Amino acid sequence: MPRPFTKRWPSTTLTGRTIAFLVAPYGVEQVELTSPWQAVAESGGIPRLLSTAEGRVQAVRHHAPGDTFAVDVTVSGADPADYDGLVLPGGVANPDRLRLDRPAVAFVHGFCAAGRPVAAICHAAWTLIEADAVRGRTVTSWPSLRTDLVNAGAHWVDEPVHVCHDGPGALVTSRKPDDLPLFEDAFVTEFAHATTKRRKWPW
Incomplete structure (x- = not known):
């Protein structure tokens, strides 16, 4: 279930910003999709669900099927330039499927290389590894990914949320569903700041 409406940010924080949520057709941890999605909507942004196939995606609640x-x-027809931020929810099966999909990996790589802000939680760092987007970055994740991230050139820390600016764009990472409130506060702030800097107003 989405969390209650709390108005943690001004409703105009992400107004006019389109935020991509990239998930596989099966296996995204439901709360890691729905809670950040609601955070974007509450702050005035436009969340859009991207996947590797048309139709509906099947979420899970741990090991049990969730909603669709x-x-x-x-994602094969998506252009990173059309989005102001990217959220990668977790779930074990979700990023494991995404990292085997060439267009999905290319989209994430292009997004990061362009310096657009990215937020990833839990096991979603696997997709970042496949997109070669963690080398030289400081990140956190679900603890079992630590060795994978270190081997991919990242510096791993055990923190509820970590914001890394040592790279082409902000990278916000988090460990698990319990960290969602801090994760959402961090990525909404980073997305708003990054997109404001990137936009060139005529007045």
Whole structure:
């Protein structure tokens, strides 16, 4: 279930910003999709669900099937330039499937290389590893990914949320569902700041 409406940010924080949520057709941890999605919507942003296939994605609640959610855009036809931020929810099966999909990996790599802000929670760091987006960055994750991240060139820390600016764009990472409130506060702030800097106003 989405969390209660709390208005933690001004409703205009992400107004006019389109935020991509990239998940596989099966296996995304439901709360790691729905809670950040609601955070984007509450702050005035436009969340869009991307996946590797059309139709609906099947979420999970740990190992049990959860709800299904309609896909807005297939990632093979998506352009990173159309989005102001990228959220990568976790779940074990979800990023494991994404890192085997070439268009999904290319989208994440392009997004990071362009310096657009990215937020990833729990096991989602696997997708970042496949996209070669953690080398030289400081990140956190679900603890079992520590060795994978270190081997991919990252510096791993055990923190509820970590914001890394040592790279082309902000990288916000978090460990688990219990950390969602801090994760959401951090990525909403980073997305708003990054997109404000990137936009060139005529007045």
